[in-house]
Amino acid sequence: MAPTGTSMEAYNGHEVPKVASIKTLADSAALTFVPSEYTYTKNPNEQGDANDPEHSIPILIFPFSHQDLLINEQKDFLKVIVHPQFNSLYKPAGYSEVSLEFSKRTREVATEMLKGISESLGLEGHYIVKAMNWDRGLQILAANYYPACPQPDKAIGLPPHTDHGLVTLLIQNEMGGLEVKHKDQWVLVNVAPGAFVVTIGDQMQILTKDKYKSIWHRAVVNNKATRISIAVPRGPSLDTPALPIPELLEREGQAPKYIGMTYEKFIASPAALIKPFLDHLRVKHN
Numbered sequence: 693m694a695p696t697g698t699s700m701e702a703y704n705g706h707e708v709p710k711v712a713s714i715k716t717l718a719d720s721a722a723l724t725f726v727p728s729e730y731t732y733t734k735n736p737n738e739q740g741d742a743n744d745p746e747h748s749i750p751i752l753i754f755p756f757s758h759q760d761l762l763i764n765e766q767k768d769f770l771k772v773i774v775h776p777q778f779n780s781l782y783k784p785a786g787y788s789e790v791s792l793e794f795s796k797r798t799r800e801v802a803t804e805m806l807k808g809i810s811e812s813l814g815l816e817g818h819y820i821v822k823a824m825n826w827d828r829g830l831q832i833l834a835a836n837y838y839p840a841c842p843q844p845d846k847a848i849g850l851p852p853h854t855d856h857g858l859v860t861l862l863i864q865n866e867m868g869g870l871e872v873k874h875k876d877q878w879v880l881v882n883v884a885p886g887a888f889v890v891t892i893g894d895q896m897q898i899l900t901k902d903k904y905k906s907i908w909h910r911a912v913v914n915n916k917a918t919r920i921s922i923a924v925p926r927g928p929s930l931d932t933p934a935l936p937i938p939e940l941l942e943r944e945g946q947a948p949k950y951i952g953m954t955y956e957k958f959i960a961s962p963a964a965l966i967k968p969f970l971d972h973l974r975v976k977h978n
């Protein structure tokens with residue numbers, strides 16, 4: 693889905709709103725800053741002290757200068773919950789406004805994706821949106837910063853994983869590095885400049901009875917220049933249990949494949965970090 697410079701993009705019969713201007717927003721937001729310039733606060737209008745718990749905000753994993761020596765993970769990152777409550781940083785100036793707009797626009801694009809997926813399954817366009825309480829769904833803004841690494845073959849930017857939610861939109865600077873697993877091989881994703889990559893997450897796999905499978909992916913580093921990516925994972929509301937869509941089960945006459953679990957529990961489970969977690973939720977048939 694590459695922006696064309698026009699404000700509308702056709703996607704599977706749907707109008708995807710203003711993709712090109714989202715790219716512009718991404719350029720003017722996190723893509724131009726190095727992580728140490730960020731400072732965070734609970735309320736964007738307050739001056740916050742990062743070490744003061746009173747001012748800590750619902751950031752899932754924080755903060756920069758994280759390097760996991762065990763897996764030699766070469767990146768810094770920031771993860772901020774931007775929906776259903778919007779959280780922000782008060783530095784750099786202007787970040788808050790831009791990230792609010794960016795989050796809103798990417799949400800609109802993700803909504804169109806969900807409509808396309810619902811229809812591709814023979815369901816009414818708003819089916820998944822309604823079933824997953826999408827309006828209250830969890831949305832995270834994850835900025836990943838991968839400095840150039842002198843020995844890229846001995847390091848990894850982000851280890852292999854699948855995303856938890858329904859869909860993730862990802863945009864990167866001019867440096868490639870996203871790889872997806874295809875037929876047991878890691879394949880570099882060749883992203884057109886300014887394009888978003890859309891990946892499927894675990895909740896979508898459960899919901900669609902494995903018709904849309906969550907994708908294993910990882911980020912590799914390079915020795916030439918810093919790579920920055922912004923991922924926007926978007927999931928159901930935290931209190932929504934993902935279960936295979938009843939209409940699909942009825943139509944195809946199969947037993948449910950998964951035990952329902954709220955998204956909150958799913959995320960909180962340490963096992964959710966590894967894909968076989970989906971196997972634990974699978975109903976066993978003898």
Ligand SMILES: O=C(O)CCC(=O)C(=O)O
Pocket residue numbers: 834836850855862864869870871909910911921923
């Ligand atoms: O940087 C990338 O290309 C991958 C980022 C990613 O997978 C994530 O943040 O979940």
Ligand SMILES: [Fe+2]
Pocket residue numbers: 853854855909923
């Ligand atoms: Fe990811």
